[in-house]
Amino acid sequence: MARARQLDETEGRLVENIVHFARALRKAGVKLGTAQVEDAVRAVEAAGFSRKQDYYHILRATLVNRAADLQIFHQIFAMFWRDPEFLEHLIHLLSPALHREEEEKARKPAERRASDALGDTPAPPQQVKERQEIQIDAQFSWSASETLRAMDFEQMSAAELAEATRALRDLRLPLPPLRSRRLAPSSHGHQPDLRATLRASMRRGGEIGHLALRKPKTRAPDLVVLCDISGSMSVYSRLLLHFLHNVALAQDGNWRHLHAFTFGTRLTNITRALHRKDPDLALDAVSREAQDWQGGTRIGDALERFNKRWSRRLLGQGAVVLLISDGLERGDLDHLRSQAERLSLSCKRLIWLNPLLRYDGFAPKAGGIRTLLPYTDSFHACHSLDSLADIGRALSQAAQRPA
Template sequence: MAEYIPLELPDNPRLAQNIIHFARALRRAGLPVGPGRVIDAIRAVEAAGFTNRMDFYWTLHACFVNKPEHRIVFAQIFRLYWRDPRYLEHMMSLMLPAVRGVQENKAAQSAEKRAAQALLGDEMPDIPEQEEEQEDGTQIEVDASFTISTEEKLKTLDFEQMSLDEIAQAKKMLSRLTLPVKPIESRRSQASSMGKRTDYRRTIRDALRKGGEIRSIAHAKPRLRWPNLVVLCDISGSMSQYSRMVLHFLHAVANEKGQGWAKVHAFTFGTRLTNITRHLATRDVDASLKAAGAEAQDWQGGTRIGQCLHDFNHHWTRRVMGQGAVVLLITDGLDRDDPAALEKEMERLHLSSKRLIWLNPLLRWDGFAPKATGIRTMLPHVDSFRAGHSIQSLEQLAEAISRPDDAGEKARLMALL
């Protein structure tokens, strides 16, 4: 039987307690942190010491983080819990509604709202609602029937600013969205008594069966075919949360029958291109995205848009771009590779697709301008340029796909080049 070895805590027992509370916050934020990892973290801090902030950060990071998508949440909770002396006041401002018009109108940073919710949790105090009264003492009844519902507010909320509960609700809403597409008339025809096209071959064949006399004219109509949907999704660090929500949406599109798409092909790219099409076929969305994340090893890494598009054009264009495919390019366009190579690959991608739609979350800013070199290089080679940061923007995408003349914000931004 193994001998029981008691756990030796660091010299300061409060440090061990703080690590335990920190681990609880990580667990509430969605990280798989169990008692074993907490003990390992305390022992690791005891061995590494608490003299250097960066050593302390990476010691806890090595104990608690094992997936790329957990890095942002860990970093925000660590900053708020260990490094910011006024983190409590800051988190309160993120979680509580404005009181007496004093609250600062400041948007939370990436994953900061989820970090605040994980740290404060159910300990948030309830704010009593003030009842307005008239001068005579009678209460004023406010009709809230026309106020915006929670679901409507959630549609316009940025994916990066959502809390854990809001993300869960958003995923349910995304699972109900559809992306229908109209069929394409091909050059091939099929017999139809109401068709406007004359079927000369069928007319002659019918006449030969009846002694060579033409008694009726056969008609035909164009045969309908459905295009493929090809999605190229950026999973670099700046696009991590947006990509995750968009992939939830694409999973619903790929598994919903009757929307018109012949097939949905999905690729992720950061520093390399990864085909995740087969994972979207899994009915369970969580299992699907988990498998896709395991295969895409460059999740939340750097960005090499030009090289990844070159790999797609060279290896996958002939396989997935037939039948008038519609391409969704989801990226912020922040690329530092050679602009000439990027422009060449964008031009080839544009020529290979029937329609190329670019979804960019940076377009959510009112003052957005195509100043980055990657954006200036890519913009002329897309058919439509649209925002992709909220549920509402994805709903508008469904309307844009059914309108071939929709260019989104491309014309306005091209005038700024």
């Protein structure tokens, strides 16, 4: 650490600032070790501290390992750079953390997690004034858990996201069974079983005592998930991948196989990574395999790759496709239309989950949304715990494809 001491003497409190910045990242949920902090100090020493952009990319390259943490890193770095005096107060733990509900409602994604991570000092206890006790009818009031279930994932703090991740373990995706062409013996069937009837009559000297019946067998369908991991979907895709990991490992699931893919600028198969038992290891493996996190959106190209390479292999047995995307396409809309039509004809049901439905005044004005809507069987929101619970009720509807 001789270089670190020399840098600290020449650059003032730069090393102390980097250490405090790393602590803020850890508190916000970013996983990093002491060796990474030392590498960041040495990298800043080697590159120099001249421009904000260079300093940003040096810390980003040395302190961030997962693509899902890029948004949190960006917000914390912006708050560090915004006010140096405020940063100095934070380092010396002289300013309390401020919590204003009005500011939290207007904050950008991951900004609440960044501000919570920067406020290391708890707010001083306030004197409680004696007041008259008032009894309130709580029939229509919301508890803390109900408020969390209705809260948007993008506006949650780090603690709320951790609690929401734990709550995702209780959610399920009940897929309705599919009718098979194979028949099984049944006392309430509608089709006669001539072979069983004749075998039973042979025990009675050829006399037919009763008519054996059959009915179609039922089997569990396959579930195929296509998840958008572009920049506008980063927070939602991370929570939904936690949800899909719990679904993939559930013992009481009524599906046969679960296949998962991510897409942004390219298509990535994450089925094997998602089936790991440990959720942290599973999400880390997904981050390593999917190299296009927080990039652009090429839905048409991703659907084309899936239709050519995976559609015949995975959708031939009446699979249900779950499309998770905001529909903000940057490619050719005619190409998207042809690929969405092919996907819709290949699967049993195509269910679209869009976080933009969280807005009350939502209207399909974007070209990609208008193009995809005619080929989907149902359209649902996926921005909160309540919306994910509604998806389970939607999947439990009739298995037959609507006209």
